[in-house]
Amino acid sequence: MFSRKRAKQHIMHHITSNKETARPLTNVASVTTSSNETSDMSFSQTQARTKPLRILMVTGIYPTPPKPHAGTFIQSQVESLVDAGLQVEIIHPKPGPVPYRYASAAIQVFHKTLNGRFDIVHGHYGLWCLAGRLQWKTPVVTSFLGSDLLGDRIEHSANDKKTRLVIHISRWLCQRVDAVIVKSEGMKQAAHFNNAFVIPNGVDFSLFHPIPRADARAALGWHNSRYYVLFGNNPNIPRKNFALAQAAIERLQAKGLDVTLVVATGLPQTQVMQCINASNALALPSLIEGSPNIVKETMACNVPVVATDVGDVRQVIGHTNGCAVCPPDPTAFASALEQAILRTEPTTGRRDISHLDRIVVAQQVIAVYEHAIHNHSYHWKHGNHSDHVGWRPQGSPLQ
Secondary structure: OOOHHHHHHHOEEEOOOOOOOOOOOOOOOOOOOOOOOOOOOOOHHHHHOOOOOEEEEEOOOOOOOOOOOOOHHHHHHHHHHHHOOOEEEEEOOOOOOHHHHHHHHHHHHHHHOOOOOOOEEEEEOHHHHHHHHOOOOOOEEEEOOOHHHHOOOOOOHHHOHHHHHHHHHHHHHHOOOOEEEEOOHHHHHHHOOOOOEEOOOOEOOOOOOOOOHHHHHHHHOOOOOOEEEEEOOOOOOHHHOHHHHHHHHHHHHHOOOOEEEEEOOOOOHHHHHHHHHHOOEEEEOOOOOOOOHHHHHHHHOOOOEEEEOOOOHHHHHOOOOOOEEEOOOHHHHHHHHHHHHOOOOOOOHHHHOHHHEHHHHHHHHHHHHHHHHHHHHHHHHOOOOOOHHHOOOOOOOOO
């Protein structure tokens, strides 16, 4: 298994523009598909492969020096796939007008797949998946992220043309790619597509781990005697429902508790980890989510989570003492937060989500890749070039 540092060195990460030419992939060590007892999948197809899978990732978000927080969950997945022995190249168009970026990605995908040097095109988010689908030579796997199937706006979402267009394209793509990945059962239902694979984003357990609260607070300059509640999302996004967190904290302060609400957004992942460990609890008052990464990262640090019943949150935290799923009501949310911040023992969150270790999740994604390759090959052989994902090969590791 590669170290985290070596994994980064081996990632063929190209922040490409439409002027870049394809660069040859560097050889990576032979495929390592070590079994993991927490996974129920069979990986015989992957283990039988003599050459590492070559993956072309297409995404509109990825960490850059100006935005180290953008798309960190995609970077983590890339690193885990490289750790497993795969070759990965990333298409992440440079900043610019949105239509230009989509066009740039589509052109690059088309040119890079002409010679068949990639086994899979893997798109992240509906419209970027569309850029990957504008070629038919290489199998396409789509990962929907949440808002592309669930909508992005709380008010007037039913009448919002852009939201409806993105959802329509995403659902259309489900029928025209070789495999579909969603983050939660709710997203699967929203896709109107029963053959989607539910695979939440994995957590980098080597990065997100418990450290002494006093050490984390000293590093951040926080007071040891104060209670801190972390809000780990952008408060300006309406669906994140920051107002509920504020209202709950105001109720706790009215009771005489010295509690501070800390907003942690736009930070490097190392600092996010420190903020989690320095906090008494995480608040996630969202109205819409797919599979929120900040919840799983907090669980990996054994810190309490108080959240509304969105996405897969109940499945992730519902069996962990010290965590709570609440209705979006300030009084109920404040009551749950009070119990969480007064807790003196760490939770068992890390143990409870061991199945979400990114090492385990990477093997599930690899199994989807193998399924997509088999699926694509079958339909081209039999002259059926549409409706790929409605069929699964007999003996598929994902059945």
